[in-house]
Amino acid sequence: MKTQLVLLAPAVQVGADLDAWFAQGGGEGLRAALSNPTGILSTLAEANLRGLGGAGFPTHRKWAAMAAQPAELEKYVLCNGNEDEPGTFKDRELLEKSPHQVIEGALIAALATQANHVYLYVNPHQHCAVAVVRQAIEQWRGCALLAEVAKHQNRPIDLAVVESSGLYIGGEETAVIASVEGGFPFPRQKPPYPAQSGVHGQPTLINNIETLAHAAHILRHGAAWYRDLGLGDACGTKLYSLSGDVLRPGLYELPMGTPLHTLIFEHGGGMLGERAFKAVFTGGPSNTLLGADDLDVPLDFDTLKARGSSLGTGAMIVISEGTSIVRKVAEYVDFFAAGSCGQCPPCKAGTYQLSRLLRRIDTGTGLPNDLQALESLCHLLPGSGRCGLIDGAATVVLSSLKQFRNEYAAQVIAVG
Template sequence: MDPTLNQVLMKPEARVGADLAAWLALGGGEGLANAARDPRAIVPLIADADLRGMGGAGFPTHRKWAPVAAGPAGDKYVICNGNEDEPGTFKDRFLLEHTPHAVIEGALIAAVATGANHVVLYVNPHEKQAIAAVGEAVRQWRDLGHLAPVEAAIGGSLSLELVPSSGLYIGGEETAVISTVEGGFPFPRRKPPYPAQSGVHGKPTLVNNTETFAHVPGILRHGAAWYRNLGLGDASGTKLYSLSGDVLRPGLYELPMGTRLDALVFDHGGGLLMGRAFKAVFTGGPSNTLLTKNHLDVALDFESVRARGSRLGTGAMIVVSEGTSIVRKVAEYVDFFSHGSCGQCPPCKGGTYQLTRLLNRIDTGRGVRADLAALENLCGLLPGSGRCGLVDGAVTVVASSLQQFRGEYEALLIG
């Protein structure tokens, strides 16, 4: 998929791969140098820029950084979460392959801001090119002496390392990330305590998404107002939108945060295959509420999408055209969640399995009205029954599809 690039994160000249010298020649490192001069100004600057977490929740970044920065001196961890394994999401792998130094510099700035002495790049091992690029980039930062400004700012030595994730979907949940970095199985943990209080080996830990860190060097280099003005309306910055499904030009698009859904699908994505009509879109990956043709005017930022009853999530947009079965798509995605459950919480493992079984029965023309009733019953029983949000995501997409496209389900029933 050929991405359409603008002039912020993924400008062509900045796609230098693991070549640190080329990154520095383009102005890389300036944000880190500015950060090292005044570490206490970093968190307020990130707050003023209104940088959000780009891994799904859109949580204000400074609110994650501040408690780690305020924590007691000693071992602290910054983890870049590059596990990215949800269907329809492919932004982080591009950043890690083509501009890993932007990501690393952002994580190092976070270390300066929080006083962390451990920085971990946590990358999905299935992404071989990303692993290779990050591994070489990490080696250059360590071996060529470019960690000195960070170590001077934090008053001690800094460890920078690449840690392959488990490669499992559940391994991207932040407490599962911590478990993996500790050397264990990626079992999510109950919160509280939150990672900022007790993370890796019980130490204060900051976990942010790859794309979040990639925005940080630009903010430290150009300022908060520059970043805010990149967005549309009340939104700030740019966003990487992973566009896939029934569109003519699927790909990765970096656009102003707040770009309208119809502009993404029709202006950038070229419209739908075979001239079909737009039917729906799975927003932020397949774990959120479906948006329909009635929502094509929505601005793709966290608040605007939430106001329409869905979530922007990772920025993945999986487009469905008229003629494509919603029931089949939902069955496929819930099957993914079922296989991705770690099994730690029986309601999640058993519940997602039962959802998959019922959906497959209906999709293949073997379902009866009692199966539809059982689906609805599970959607009422399962939310909140797991330690993480996996089962909630599976329920959300089923419940949304039942609300928006119930007629498709009923048309497939045999009794």
């Protein structure tokens, strides 16, 4: 299968060099948007671009909610590059190797929504990404194309880098708002949604780095071109972060809808040590597991949802036979327990209890009642927090119990 690279192809040569980006055709998407700002949303709708940071929400609908707010208000576009979940490393690659496509996409979003503040929100632990993005933004500040955007908006464009807290919870969209305002990244209750009340109470659009990068290419080449890149009913390409027990882990840009088997065995080179495939955490560790019977599944939003799973960020963490599912799940739930901000007691206490029970079972000291307690918590806890952290922790535990209950049962102490 030959793939037309959209996001990674320019990353090989461009870096933070704006002239090199323009020489490759960069800026054409923004110029197209400037020539017809009212057509941006319809183009994205026709392309069927969806949020690529995990939720998969239609991008044009999110932008339309922001655009509906009065144009004279201060408006913010926040490019979310916090990326702190295990197994996810696509946004860092884009920011380090080709930040200009992200900035261009963000400026297109500003045009579509009449925004005058554009902030790239980057994890400070990614030192190289922060440095490259700062350099890239300095070049845009002296660029005539940015001046054209400001002229269209009839006010200056505030383009800047904002470092995140570096915490996992800092990537949740309302926590992004809190960080940009200078506070601790506590998630906030919704509604109101960011499009109505975000940074300093003003309309705010928050999109993932990859989503915005795609927008630049869609406006450049058109919706039909983008749709044709996908397989089946899926549209465009997707960055898949492949890690775990594979021979060639790495970042792969493939057509949306590429089968899981193709990603792992053709691009990833198959399993380490010639072991058998056991399972994969799809979309990162906050989603469900898929087993050997699911290797045929196309990796796109709707097909994975029909299988009871989720594409998430596109992270695929592969597990081979001989690796303990209980231990891997325990490690990820430990991560969630450490990442809980403590604002919602059910989340803080719930993730701690899940972690404690999993560690008991993993170390051979768990009892049959611990399995029942795990299941009960997984049904009780979702929806009890202001963000999705507790939901993700419960999802991965419940999914692993459903798929690999025999492993859990084999590790508990028999009673009676």
